[in-house]
Amino acid sequence: MPVLDRTAGDVKDRGLAEAGRARIAWAGAYMPVLAQIRDRFEVEKPLAGVRIGACLHVTTETANLMLALQAGGAELALCASNPLSTQDDVAAALCEYEIPTFAIKGEDHATYYGHIESVIASKPQMSMDDGCDLVTTIYTKHRHLLDDMIGGCEETTTGVIRLKAMQRDGVLPYPVVAVNNALTKHMFDNRYGTGQSTLDGIIRATNVLLAGRTVVVIGYGWCGRGIASRASGLGAHVIVTEVDPRKAIEAQMDGYRVMPMADAAKMGDVFVSVTGNYHVIREEHFKLMKDGAIVCNSGHFNDELDLDAIRRISTGVARPRTFVEQYTLHDGRKICILADGRLINLSAGEGHPAAVMDMSFANQALCAAYLARSHGSLEKKVYDVPLEIDEEVAELKLSSMGVEIDVLTPEQVKYMASWSEGT
Numbered sequence: 473m474p475v476l477d478r479t480a481g482d483v484k485d486r487g488l489a490e491a492g493r494a495r496i497a498w499a500g501a502y503m504p505v506l507a508q509i510r511d512r513f514e515v516e517k518p519l520a521g522v523r524i525g526a527c528l529h530v531t532t533e534t535a536n537l538m539l540a541l542q543a544g545g546a547e548l549a550l551c552a553s554n555p556l557s558t559q560d561d562v563a564a565a566l567c568e569y570e571i572p573t574f575a576i577k578g579e580d581h582a583t584y585y586g587h588i589e590s591v592i593a594s595k596p597q598m599s600m601d602d603g604c605d606l607v608t609t610i611y612t613k614h615r616h617l618l619d620d621m622i623g624g625c626e627e628t629t630t631g632v633i634r635l636k637a638m639q640r641d642g643v644l645p646y647p648v649v650a651v652n653n654a655l656t657k658h659m660f661d662n663r664y665g666t667g668q669s670t671l672d673g674i675i676r677a678t679n680v681l682l683a684g685r686t687v688v689v690i691g692y693g694w695c696g697r698g699i700a701s702r703a704s705g706l707g708a709h710v711i712v713t714e715v716d717p718r719k720a721i722e723a724q725m726d727g728y729r730v731m732p733m734a735d736a737a738k739m740g741d742v743f744v745s746v747t748g749n750y751h752v753i754r755e756e757h758f759k760l761m762k763d764g765a766i767v768c769n770s771g772h773f774n775d776e777l778d779l780d781a782i783r784r785i786s787t788g789v790a791r792p793r794t795f796v797e798q799y800t801l802h803d804g805r806k807i808c809i810l811a812d813g814r815l816i817n818l819s820a821g822e823g824h825p826a827a828v829m830d831m832s833f834a835n836q837a838l839c840a841a842y843l844a845r846s847h848g849s850l851e852k853k854v855y856d857v858p859l860e861i862d863e864e865v866a867e868l869k870l871s872s873m874g875v876e877i878d879v880l881t882p883e884q885v886k887y888m889a890s891w892s893e894g895t
């Protein structure tokens with residue numbers, strides 16, 4: 473008897489499905505690698521009968537991933553990995569595709585976790601997470617399901633950090649592939665995807681002109697590099713703050729000013745945090761900011777900003793635009809917080825462009841098939857994406873772009889494997 477009720481779901485309005493279908497198809501046209509994998513899955517059915525619980529941003533690109541997994545034979549249930557990132561038309565369309573989806577843009581904390589519970593009620597054998605909320609909820613509240621679980625995939629840096637902490641504490645319940653760690657994921661999705669879409673989200677939320685303004689990027693990892701380079705391309709003066717001296721020297725040599733947050737706080741017009749860390753912008757920084765400063769976050773959780781602090785030191789708040797909360801400080805200065813500190817690119821924008829999610833989700837699909845095939849030989853550890861998958865995704869992407877590359881000659885293969893040739 474099937475565990476899943478394929479007609480289930482909790483979305484804003486099922487009447488939005490037609491609009492969702494059209495936008496899913498639009499994104500699909502920019503995802504040729506995933507389309508090829510979907511065609512292959514249709515024939516080979518590598519996920520036949522595997523129940524997958526997914527907790528991902530419910531976007532047009534995720535919908536294309538769900539359809540590829542469904543083509544591979546998986547039984548799916550999906551919920552949002554952030555209360556503000558759901559595209560309601562996509563959620564409605566997915567229900568029509570018989571993929572039970574539990575996600576409503578703007579859902580409150582209780583509904584968010586209620587939706588995770590709905591996915592868990594489908595008794596998943598595999599988890600597909602973006603931020604690790606599904607794995608931690610299964611581990612803390614539903615251990616009886618663990619005997620049936622074969623593995624999981626994790627999409628983002630913060631999720632991988634949490635999973636590695638679970639492994640260190642000896643509580644990681646099953647093998648998980650860190651999809652984020654594939655080169656064809658973080659080098660492109662985190663850098664170019666977050667770079668472009670974060671600025672898109674800031675602009676959509678505020679319509680601010682970036683040329684000539686000072687943008688402070690907090691954290692110069694993969695996402696921070698992308699945001700800094702795109703902000704600079706739009707004519708902004710970019711300041712980077714870091715805690716890792718290697719990243720700081722890289723930012724300095726990439727041409728940005730590097731300084732402590734206490735100094736940057738006085739100079740910035742726009743602040744973006746992307747550290748995956750806690751309270752990187754806090755009371756002492758808000759107190760130094762210029763009148764009109766715009767503050768947002770593109771890291772996974774909104775606790776990168778100390779939102780209690782801004783509320784505490786303010787006399788009032790106005791909401792002049794949909795994703796803007798304008799706080800008035802005691803001395804009359806105003807500071808704008810965007811999208812309640814949630815990932816700005818997914819809250820005020822549409823998240824990463826499909827062409828870049830093509831590679832991230834090709835990795836997800838291939839890793840799910842890998843887990844279905846190889847879980848018997850895996851331990852309760854966080855695994856990197858197998859090199860063959862990473863390389864295959866790059867090859868397929870290049871070929872979809874009509875780009876060819878050289879291959880090593882036999883002589884070069886021999887040379888690269890030998891130590892005897894010297895000066």
Ligand SMILES: NC(=O)c1ccc[n+]([C@@H]2O[C@H](COP(=O)([O-])OP(=O)(O)OC[C@H]3O[C@@H](n4cnc5c(N)ncnc54)[C@H](O)[C@@H]3O)[C@@H](O)[C@H]2O)c1
Binds near residue numbers: 630694713746748817
């Ligand atoms: N918005 C999106 O769509 C999106 C996409 C991918 C990743 N993410 C999230 O963005 C965050 C960053 O991801 P990443 O891949 O760039 O990680 P990363 O590990 O490559 O980079 C994070 C950087 O932040 C720095 N940092 C940490 N604490 C800091 C502090 N107090 N001040 C200044 N710098 C500090 C670290 O030294 C590191 O260089 C994670 O939460 C990740 O999950 C978001």
